[in-house]
Amino acid sequence: MQRVSRTPVTVSKEIVRARLYLLCLLGDLAGLFLSFLFANWLILGALLGEPGKPHGLVMFAMVAPLYILLAVQGGAYGIHMLDNIRRGIFRGLLALAQAALLMLLIVYLGKIAEQLSRLTFVTGLGFSAISVALVRLAISRLGARLLGEVPHLTAVIMDGVEIATGPHMELIDAASADLHPGRHDADMAARLAAVVGMAERVIVACPMERMADWSAALKSLSARGEIVVPELLRFAPARVDEFDGQPTIIVAGGPFHFRDRIIKRIFDIIVATAATLALSPVLIAAALAIKLTSPGPVIFKQPRIGRDARPFNIYKFRSMRTEASDRKADKLTARDDDRVTSVGRFLRRTSIDELPQLFNVLRGDMSIVGPRPHAAAAKAGDSLYWEVDERYWERHCIKPGMTGLAQVRGHRGSTDHHQDLIDRLQSDLEYVTKWSIWRDLRIIFATIGVLVHHKAY
Numbered sequence: 001m002q003r004v005s006r007t008p009v010t011v012s013k014e015i016v017r018a019r020l021y022l023l024c025l026l027g028d029l030a031g032l033f034l035s036f037l038f039a040n041w042l043i044l045g046a047l048l049g050e051p052g053k054p055h056g057l058v059m060f061a062m063v064a065p066l067y068i069l070l071a072v073q074g075g076a077y078g079i080h081m082l083d084n085i086r087r088g089i090f091r092g093l094l095a096l097a098q099a100a101l102l103m104l105l106i107v108y109l110g111k112i113a114e115q116l117s118r119l120t121f122v123t124g125l126g127f128s129a130i131s132v133a134l135v136r137l138a139i140s141r142l143g144a145r146l147l148g149e150v151p152h153l154t155a156v157i158m159d160g161v162e163i164a165t166g167p168h169m170e171l172i173d174a175a176s177a178d179l180h181p182g183r184h185d186a187d188m189a190a191r192l193a194a195v196v197g198m199a200e201r202v203i204v205a206c207p208m209e210r211m212a213d214w215s216a217a218l219k220s221l222s223a224r225g226e227i228v229v230p231e232l233l234r235f236a237p238a239r240v241d242e243f244d245g246q247p248t249i250i251v252a253g254g255p256f257h258f259r260d261r262i263i264k265r266i267f268d269i270i271v272a273t274a275a276t277l278a279l280s281p282v283l284i285a286a287a288l289a290i291k292l293t294s295p296g297p298v299i300f301k302q303p304r305i306g307r308d309a310r311p312f313n314i315y316k317f318r319s320m321r322t323e324a325s326d327r328k329a330d331k332l333t334a335r336d337d338d339r340v341t342s343v344g345r346f347l348r349r350t351s352i353d354e355l356p357q358l359f360n361v362l363r364g365d366m367s368i369v370g371p372r373p374h375a376a377a378a379k380a381g382d383s384l385y386w387e388v389d390e391r392y393w394e395r396h397c398i399k400p401g402m403t404g405l406a407q408v409r410g411h412r413g414s415t416d417h418h419q420d421l422i423d424r425l426q427s428d429l430e431y432v433t434k435w436s437i438w439r440d441l442r443i444i445f446a447t448i449g450v451l452v453h454h455k456a457y
Helices: 013-044 056-073 085-109 118-141 143-147 186-196 208-218 230-234 258-278 280-293 342-349 357-363 392-397 418-433 437-448
Strands: 154-158 169-173 201-205 224-228 241-243 246-252 299-305 311-317 367-369 401-403
Touching (some): 013 056, 169 186, 186 299, 201 208, 258 357, 258 367, 258 437, 280 311, 311 357, 367 437, 392 418
């Protein structure tokens, strides 16, 4: 297989996932609907059935919701079905069988069995099973046309060690792709994310002496990261996973299941939309105050490090004089900073300057709650953030947030000392590993109490 170096993809992993979910779900619903409708016509001779008997549409209405819930929970809609179509079909059929059993239980307990055409139900269920399999086969065959881009689910990075690989995976030569894991900086993290693209699983084959560096590098990804360790072959009980018959150690797992990402994204859109509408008078008033008191743009854009260490432009109300604005953030704002305007000082003290990040949330760059995004040049004392603590890149496996656990605990403001960053990092990593939607709600309510704080300047 020819080694290639990937360029950033044009279709995001989340868009491909959402399209796949939607296509499978709609395809299954259409298949179930047509199956029971055809069974009704085949057995009873009419679309609506015999008088007094529930027809196929009623059976569809009972089975379909149960099936969708069970299929989502059972992983019948996962992106991995593109890589293993048999597993996708099996999980879909298993969900259908479970839905049928639950429907029969409901029919029995509801004492409506006599009103049900048993042959119509069995026939419709058989056609539904065929449709579930056909939907997955069709999507696997037409994936590129239907989804926009079918990602390689596995990316294999060879860094001085050659291993055998199979089809349907991206083979990347570390040297050709300019990947140097020993450089724990923002450029390396962003380059790694661009090279692996939409891969769900990233395998690294490297010498023992570079395993620690690759372990740190892979933790910045939202994908599962593994390192091939052929030496483990003699220790069967120590095998954690395997790739092409060789044991691997899992060094990064990706914090969220896709269902969690969907829930968090829907939550972000609802909260950001509601907040934008509710706070529109404040947004308008702040924009006017900036425009009328100092020349220059109302919105200040600054590069920050986002999920997978990919850079993005964060939006803030401009609080400094235009000519003194620090786009690279290599000089932290100090108390009584002469670069800050009088209006900007008020906006900073009340956190109103952060409100334009609601648009970052709606764009998908950020979440309402998550680790705060940092600039690549930001420092704690005289050290860059990733030079202070080797765990720093682990916080970039999820989207950054407008607020977060560190902020509500009081860890905000300038990072004059290493400990200032370490305190934030501890909270960020706790949030990443113990996320729940209920915790997001608690953090949002707690944020209201710290909007005005003594470290805002």
